[in-house]
Amino acid sequence: MPKILVCGRGGCGKSTLTAIAANTLSKRGEVFVLDADESNLCLSNMLGIDSEKTLMGYLGGKAEVKKALLSFLKSEGKEKTPMFINELTFEDLKKFSSWKDNIGFIRTGKIEHGMEGCACPMGAVTREFLKKLKVKDNQYVLVDTEAGIEHFGRGVHEAIDLVWLVIEPSFESIALCEKTIGLISEGRHAKPYKVILNKVSDESKLELERLLAEKKIKVNGFLPFNREISKANLKGEKLTIEDLNLINSILQ
Numbered sequence: 370m371p372k373i374l375v376c377g378r379g380g381c382g383k384s385t386l387t388a389i390a391a392n393t394l395s396k397r398g399e400v401f402v403l404d405a406d407e408s409n410l411c412l413s414n415m416l417g418i419d420s421e422k423t424l425m426g427y428l429g430g431k432a433e434v435k436k437a438l439l440s441f442l443k444s445e446g447k448e449k450t451p452m453f454i455n456e457l458t459f460e461d462l463k464k465f466s467s468w469k470d471n472i473g474f475i476r477t478g479k480i481e482h483g484m485e486g487c488a489c490p491m492g493a494v495t496r497e498f499l500k501k502l503k504v505k506d507n508q509y510v511l512v513d514t515e516a517g518i519e520h521f522g523r524g525v526h527e528a529i530d531l532v533w534l535v536i537e538p539s540f541e542s543i544a545l546c547e548k549t550i551g552l553i554s555e556g557r558h559a560k561p562y563k564v565i566l567n568k569v570s571d572e573s574k575l576e577l578e579r580l581l582a583e584k585k586i587k588v589n590g591f592l593p594f595n596r597e598i599s600k601a602n603l604k605g606e607k608l609t610i611e612d613l614n615l616i617n618s619i620l621q
């Protein structure tokens with residue numbers, strides 16, 4: 370079953386869609402959510418899973434990860450990256466991530482201190498983790514990414530099966546979607562993708578569809594603007610919404 374990367378511009382609704390998908394898919398099987406956005410603060414609230422656990426912590430902290438990456442670079446790629454040496458199953462994940470009602474959660478890492486350096490090691494950790502993660506038929510992996518396209522440069526999509534491109538009604542969102550489609554359609558790591566319009570009204574939905582059709586981009590799913598979503602987010606509450614029609618339309 371798929372490992373899905375959720376992408377789009379800042380604030381377009383990546384975390385919201387991730388939480389709705391997790392709620393929906395957890396009725397079918399187990400869902401593991403990886404928060405790969407080092408600046409994200411609220412996905413755990415949306416999922417209702419209170420957890421500070423990180424993959425960086427599991428690997429011994431940022432200094433250990435940096436050491437591992439440096440030795441990999443020095444060996445000119447000959448030495449295996451000594452992060453996640455063995456394959457990981459959902460059973461393994463349960464030993465070091467947080468779980469509630471069929472949904473597991475962990476962050477890649479967080480920026481904890483000013484001047485601590487860039488987030489590149491976290492991109493490498495996300496990529497290597499996804500490469501080692503084995504997923505069975507009734508299991509799903511949702512990866513909430515940081516805004517923009519930097520993760521594609523870091524190759525985070527290498528072991529991904531499907532990319533969800535979230536668009537909100539804005540010119541920048543459409544431009545970013547077009548750029549992302551170009552990036553994920555390149556070479557041997559080309560990935561299938563689905564396009565989801567979020568925060569739409571009846572009017573903006575038609576206009577967005579028209580603009581995207583001009584660029585030959587097909588829309589696969591819609592998530593209307595919903596006051597329940599913004600209200601829950603304002604209070605930092607768990608998002609309880611499920612949407613089977615939407616998720617079915619963007620899963621395959």
Ligand SMILES: Nc1ncnc2c1ncn2[C@@H]1O[C@H](COP(=O)(O)OP(=O)(O)OP(=O)(O)O)[C@@H](O)[C@H]1O
Binds near residue numbers: 378379409592593
């Ligand atoms: N369909 C919707 N209806 C109403 N509000 C929405 C909807 N989708 C998202 N929002 C609101 O938009 C804001 C941004 O949503 P969200 O945090 O999911 O975006 P994001 O893409 O993950 O953001 P970031 O790039 O900062 O990680 C939140 O306040 C959220 O409640």
